[in-house]
Amino acid sequence: MxxxxxxxxxxxxxxxxxxxxxxxxxxxxxxxxxxxxxxxxxxxxxxxxxxxxxxxxxxxxxxxxxxxxxxxxxxxxxxxxxxxxxxxxxxxFKNDTELLIGTVYNETPMGSMIPRFIPPSAATEYQCRTTVPSQLLTMQECDELVRIYFLGIDEQRERPRAVETAMQLQTDVTFLCPSKAFAESFSEVNKVGQYFFLYKSKHDKIDC
Structure with a gap:
């Protein structure tokens, strides 16, 4: 390799x-x-x-x-x-740049809806761009992440909780952690503001 x-x-x-x-x-x-x-x-x-x-x-x-x-x-x-x-x-990379970067708590379910509203060619590229970061993890790393996130969850009896956990895992790996690492590195030579939007609407439902 x-x-x-x-x-x-x-x-x-x-x-x-x-x-x-x-x-x-x-x-x-x-x-x-x-x-x-x-x-x-x-x-x-x-x-x-x-x-x-x-x-x-x-x-x-x-x-x-x-x-x-x-x-x-x-x-x-x-x-x-x-x-x-x-x-x-x-x-x-470029210096003297101001940047605001961040994610929301339900980035994964929201992101999965985007391809429905854009042309097929753009949807394919979007899915590729949002999927590749998590695919660069080794199988050992993936297994360990699944073990940690799903600890104590019965996937058969607690399907809603399992689905929400899977979405949270995908959000953390694909969006939150990369944006945090990017913000920390970029902030060494640039002005960076980072946010994580935690608000969850009472109408928010996970489609299981």
Whole structure:
């Protein structure tokens, strides 16, 4: 495994070449992705890429990872020159910026409703952007989180409580913790205000 990606580079290349082939961006003469192939892939819509990623030719191109995502970026080349972790360590980002960042307690159920009201292509991209952060956790980390959050909960007899707990876990992992970590890092060289909106309406109901 490469430390800065959740993917082995040789596996990623095999999947990327298979994806290029399915999308008509293939170049069988090379064992690597050419600039022309990458340009071709960049011209394809997110919706088409997500659909093509489910093609048997792509899924069979490399061993299945313990995360359900079609591909992950490889950092350190001319396309993505610096990994986010290194960028944060070296503070290689814009300074003198004021930022307000935060989340609400029910970010997950509210976020799950958004795709219903936007075009399919945008909905696919939104779901990808909000799902990937939690998928970058290892299976061991996920198992430990589930154990901690669901301690003392009978999922069969306490379904409403279990559903609410699952949503809270997803909110914490996907929204709250990343925004908190981002705020703490960004505030070292910028002015940052962080909030967590805790108000819960008496009309708020979880659909079980």
């Amino acid at each position: 490469d430390y800065y990606t959740a993917d082995r580079k040789d596996w990623a290349l095999k999947r990327a070449k298979a994806l290029a082939s399915v999308l008509g961006c293939n170049d069988t003469q090379n064992t690597f992705l050419t600039a022309e192939q990458i340009q071709c892939l960049r011209s394809v819509s997110v919706e088409k890429i997500m659909r093509a990623a489910e093609h048997p030719k792509v899924t069979a191109a490399a061993p299945k990872l313990p995360i359900d995502t079609p591909f992950l970026p490889i950092f350190g080349d001319e396309y993505i020159p610096i990994a986010p972790r290194i960028a944060w360590k070296t503070k290689a």
